[in-house]
Amino acid sequence: MSNKKTKSKQKAYKVLLVGDTSVGKTSIILQYTKHIHPNIYLSTIGLDFASKEQKLENGEEITLRIYDTAGQEKFNSIVKNLFKSCQGLILVYDITSIQSFHNINNWLNYVKDNSNKEVKLLLVGNKSDLEDKREVEIIDANNLAKKFDIELIEISAKDNIGVDDVFIKIAKMLYYDINDTEVNDSVNLTQDEIIRNNPSSSCCNIF
Numbered sequence: 001m002s003n004k005k006t007k008s009k010q011k012a013y014k015v016l017l018v019g020d021t022s023v024g025k026t027s028i029i030l031q032y033t034k035h036i037h038p039n040i041y042l043s044t045i046g047l048d049f050a051s052k053e054q055k056l057e058n059g060e061e062i063t064l065r066i067y068d069t070a071g072q073e074k075f076n077s078i079v080k081n082l083f084k085s086c087q088g089l090i091l092v093y094d095i096t097s098i099q100s101f102h103n104i105n106n107w108l109n110y111v112k113d114n115s116n117k118e119v120k121l122l123l124v125g126n127k128s129d130l131e132d133k134r135e136v137e138i139i140d141a142n143n144l145a146k147k148f149d150i151e152l153i154e155i156s157a158k159d160n161i162g163v164d165d166v167f168i169k170i171a172k173m174l175y176y177d178i179n180d181t182e183v184n185d186s187v188n189l190t191q192d193e194i195i196r197n198n199p200s201s202s203c204c205n206i207f
Helices: 025-034 073-085 098-102 104-114 128-133 138-147 163-177
Strands: 012-018 047-055 061-069 088-094 120-126 151-154 195-198 203-206
Touching: 012 025, 012 073, 012 104, 012 163, 025 047, 025 061, 025 120, 025 163, 047 163, 061 073, 061 163, 073 104, 088 098, 088 104, 088 163, 098 104, 098 138, 120 138, 120 163, 138 151, 151 163
Parallel strands: 012 061, 012 088, 088 120, 120 151
Antiparallel strands: 047 061, 047 203, 195 203
16 A cells, blocks of 8 residues: 555635725735736726635645625625635725724624634735825734734735735635635635626626
């Protein structure tokens, strides 16, 4: 009998980006998956979807299935279904918009009410390239992160500063904390979800 171990199936995890409209969720995903930044503002309708393999420091590769929410109340029923099945949540605010930061509390309450207890959270402040327009002080963001026991990362999707760090961090959290959980089947879309091509981002748009 051969002692050779059978190669295990590559794990896939569903990661959801949430936050107000225009905080840069689509730009973050495009920068991470395509290494591009749109020159015009792209408003997500419903949900965008992208997928990328992420290599960990131990040599293992996992697949991140990344969903970008619209950040609009009328799509909350769609977002709610994804909240229940995602393993990772990235809460995004715009450092030049104090309102988007204050609304993180609303998103955290939404997480508490609608997501599973094992979901991994990461707080991200986008648009660090606009320091001269900053409205959210780093000390306030750090205090919020400490209050909810989550990690904070400030990034610039435009200049590609810290973007990879966000997904490497969430990938490590998922792999090492949910490594023994079967998650591959949970990333499949339901039959009731309608998918169409989104030519602007090479992702899928779900309505």
